[in-house]
Amino acid sequence: MATSSDSMLAISVFPSLTGAESVSDEELAKQSVINYVEAVQTGNIYESVKWVVDTRFSSTDEQLEQYKESLSSNPFSDVSIKSIVPASNDTFTASVELTRKDDGETNKVSYQVIKRTIVGRY
Numbered sequence: 414m415a416t417s418s419d420s421m422l423a424i425s426v427f428p429s430l431t432g433a434e435s436v437s438d439e440e441l442a443k444q445s446v447i448n449y450v451e452a453v454q455t456g457n458i459y460e461s462v463k464w465v466v467d468t469r470f471s472s473t474d475e476q477l478e479q480y481k482e483s484l485s486s487n488p489f490s491d492v493s494i495k496s497i498v499p500a501s502n503d504t505f506t507a508s509v510e511l512t513r514k515d516d517g518e519t520n521k522v523s524y525q526v527i528k529r530t531i532v533g534r535y
Contacts, residue, residue, distance in 0.1 A: 442505040442526040443497045449524075450492045450509070456484055466529075490514040495521075503528040 445464055452460035458480040462473060470476040491512040500506045505526040512519050 438528060439497055439499070439505065442507065442528075443494065445526055446494055446497065446507045446509065446524060450494075453480075453484065454489070454492065458484065466527075488514045489520075497526070500525070 449461055449464035452458075452464065458477055461480060462476055467476050470479065489511040493510045493512075495508040495510055497505050497507045507524045507526050509522050509524060510519050511522060
C-alpha cells in the first residue's frame with residue numbers, strides 16, 4: 414500500500430448558508446471530503462477545485478490542467494474515508510484510501526481539512 418500526504422486542503426461548507434448550524438464541525442469536514450472525492454470520481458475537476466486549496470499550483474488553470482491529467486492517467490475506482498480526527502480547533506485530518514482502477518493498488522492519503530471563510534464557504 415502506498416502512502417502519501419498531499420498539500421491540498423479540503424474546505425467545509427459555511428453552515429449558515431446551508432442551514433447546517435446544528436451540524437458539528439467534524440461532520441462538515443467529512444462532508445467536504447466526500448464532496449471533493451465525489452467530484453474527482455465523476456471527473457468534475459471544476460467542482461473538485463472548489464473544495465481544495467492546493468498550494469502546489471500557482472494558478473487555478475494550472476491546477477485544473479494537472480487534475481485533468483491525473484484523472485485520465487491514474488483514475489481510482491473506490492474511495493474509503495477511514496477517519497476524520499481533530500488536529501486543532503479549526504482543522505481536521507482525514508485519512509482516505511484510494512483504490513486505483515488499473516492495478517487495484519490502494520493508496521492511503523491524508524488531507525488536512527480546514528475551517529476557512531471564503532465566498533459562500535466556511
